[in-house]
Amino acid sequence: MRRTAFDAAEEKGRQAARDGKSITDCPYVDKRKPSGKLSWSRSFINAWTHGWQDERINMGLKPWD
16 A cells, blocks of 8 residues: 555554653644635644544543643
């Protein structure tokens, strides 16, 4: 199975949860194009957050703390 950049972002989120980092430690920022339209940055934020929350659940913790 081919891994995508989103898979890597999700794994980074999982690792951050294992390292005890907060959800606010997401390394991805919301970037916008000069026109004000959205870029792909939110997709990376969502992938990282999903990985972080999923790993917290796997660890027996609340996904939002």
